[in-house]
Amino acid sequence: MATRPGDDLLDPNPAILLTPPSDTELTKAEALMASLPTVRWDEVERAAEITDAIARRLGDDRALLRTLVARAVRTPELREKFECHALDDKIVIWDDQEKGLRIRLRLANTDQYERVHNHRYSFTAYILHGAYQHTLYATDQPLDETADVTRFWPYFVREEPAGRVITLDHEQLHTTITEPETISLMIQSPARKRRAFMIRKDSGDVWYRYGAADESAERRAEVRMSDERLHHWLSRLEAFGLL
Amino acid sequence: MSYGRLDYGPSPWQRIDLYGPAEPETASGTETPSGTETAPGTQAGPADSAVPVVLVHGGFWRHDRTAHDLEPLACALVGRGHRVAVVEYRPSWDGGAWPAAADDCRAALRELAEQDACWAGATLVGHSAGGHLLLASVAGTARGAAVVLLAPVVDLAEAARLGVGGGSVEDFLAAHLKAGGSHEQATPEPDPADLGSLTVVGAEHDQAVPHELTEHQLTVWGRRGLPLTWVSVPDARHMHLVNPERPACRTVVLPLLTGRASNAEE
Numbered sequence: 151m152a153t154r155p156g157d158d159l160l161d162p163n164p165a166i167l168l169t170p171p172s173d174t175e176l177t178k179a180e181a182l183m184a185s186l187p188t189v190r191w192d193e194v195e196r197a198a199e200i201t202d203a204i205a206r207r208l209g210d211d212r213a214l215l216r217t218l219v220a221r222a223v224r225t226p227e228l229r230e231k232f233e234c235h236a237l238d239d240k241i242v243i244w245d246d247q248e249k250g251l252r253i254r255l256r257l258a259n260t261d262q263y264e265r266v267h268n269h270r271y272s273f274t275a276y277i278l279h280g281a282y283q284h285t286l287y288a289t290d291q292p293l294d295e296t297a298d299v300t301r302f303w304p305y306f307v308r309e310e311p312a313g314r315v316i317t318l319d320h321e322q323l324h325t326t327i328t329e330p331e332t333i334s335l336m337i338q339s340p341a342r343k344r345r346a347f348m349i350r351k352d353s354g355d356v357w358y359r360y361g362a363a364d365e366s367a368e369r370r371a372e373v374r375m376s377d378e379r380l381h382h383w384l385s386r387l388e389a390f391g392l393l
Numbered sequence: 394m395s396y397g398r399l400d401y402g403p404s405p406w407q408r409i410d411l412y413g414p415a416e417p418e419t420a421s422g423t424e425t426p427s428g429t430e431t432a433p434g435t436q437a438g439p440a441d442s443a444v445p446v447v448l449v450h451g452g453f454w455r456h457d458r459t460a461h462d463l464e465p466l467a468c469a470l471v472g473r474g475h476r477v478a479v480v481e482y483r484p485s486w487d488g489g490a491w492p493a494a495a496d497d498c499r500a501a502l503r504e505l506a507e508q509d510a511c512w513a514g515a516t517l518v519g520h521s522a523g524g525h526l527l528l529a530s531v532a533g534t535a536r537g538a539a540v541v542l543l544a545p546v547v548d549l550a551e552a553a554r555l556g557v558g559g560g561s562v563e564d565f566l567a568a569h570l571k572a573g574g575s576h577e578q579a580t581p582e583p584d585p586a587d588l589g590s591l592t593v594v595g596a597e598h599d600q601a602v603p604h605e606l607t608e609h610q611l612t613v614w615g616r617r618g619l620p621l622t623w624v625s626v627p628d629a630r631h632m633h634l635v636n637p638e639r640p641a642c643r644t645v646v647l648p649l650l651t652g653r654a655s656n657a658e659e
Contacts, residue, residue, distance in 0.1 A: 207486065
């Protein structure tokens with residue numbers, strides 16, 4: 151788990167845990183989430199239009215976001231999906247696969263390295279805090295262990311600042327180098343393939359990322375977010391004014 | 394083909410997409426197909442003899458569908474010489490809970506008529522839940538409008554009873570019901586004076602709108618003395634009615650909207 155200077159000074163009891171939302175707030179938030187539309191992820195332009203609006207609706211209403219995060223912390227089936235990885239952590243705040251709406255916060259860690267990758271799912275990301283250096287790649291080779299790292303060509307590079315919303319198809323190869331603690335609200339489609347391809351730019355190492363259903367119990371335990379780490383992120387989100 | 398956009402409120406949803414047969418003027422306030430600037434007062438193409446058409450999309454008030462989904466139908470109508478306005482409005486989860494989405498639709502019609510008088514005589518077309526918003530917009534106006542409803546979901550008490558849209562009616566009306574309102578109050582009740590004609594088109598194999606709801610609505614409208622025509626389209630599903638690639642739209646809906654003879658069973 152990555153740590154950063156000053157972690158020991160963090161409030162171990164973030165306010166969101168001390169003063170949870172009221173039943174009225176929870177009911178109101180759940181009603182709003184239940185009224186969200188079905189996203190047609192097979193038409194990425196349509197999905198982009200509607201998920202852009204959903205992401206802004208949720209991300210710009212900090213009271214609602216706070217309620218959803220607090221609810222997720224207390225909902226075991228969501229809490230089990232909070233994960234820690236090398237580059238980023240995630241807090242899942244809503245999961246309605248029938249509507250194509252898995253919604254989570256992506257929390258970028260301090261350590262970053264560049265890996266060209268695609269995803270198991272298409273997604274929309276609303277950058278709430280920080281920024282991405284975002285590069286799209288093309289290649290002319292199969293995406294497997296034989297991939298040659300020199301044959302991934304960047305052809306679109308731009309800064310994605312806070313306030314921007316992007317939608318990416320699951321097939322698109324890209325890298326996102328983030329400022330430390332960049333926070334995004336992500337809306338992702340149901341899985342479109344079993345595994346996502348990854349290749350590290352500095353070494354050419356290839357690996358894959360699988361869904362939870364394909365991971366071992368040991369792996370699931372390894373990536374599960376601890377309460378300590380969760381409290382860290384809740385404090386940071388509060389400090390950024392996002393909750 | 395020309396394109397334009399008219400904003401009628403501060404929300405990004407409160408806009409009208411305009412399509413016309415000719416290039417728009419290049420004066421300030423117009424835009425190109427790739428443009429994004431707001432075009433106050435612009436119309437897509439010059440007025441011509443074909444009756445303009447206003448389209449209101451469905452999607453159970455929560456935007457399972459959006460205005461963009463009606464662009465193919467709009468383009469097909471433009472290809473037949475019509476100017477077309479596609480009304481976007483706020484979804485129930487983003488400010489459009491009853492009555493706001495209906496207010497939006499009403500404001501859009503008013504804005505169109507203020508921009509160009511030709512829109513006051515437009516054929517008004519609502520698909521699915523868009524039919525509800527359209528009827529709510531014309532009820533009480535004595536406008537004498539020519540209205541075409543495609544697979545409409547209008548009677549909200551009956552729609553809720555039948556579970557149409559998987560609870561979408563309750564979501565749309567949540568605040569209204571909580572404040573003591575009823576489904577009936579949110580169900581438009583147009584008078585004969587509001588409608589010059591009311592043509593209702595149903596899809597035989599509609600998977601989203603049950604026949605029971607359609608029949609109920611037709612019965613109610615008939616009792617109210619509305620100038621009703623019923624058209625049933627065989628071998629059609631819900632979205633086929635607004636998809637020009639489908640025979641249901643190509644051979645029934647488009648001829649209906651362009652004033653040509655229909656081959657459908659009446």
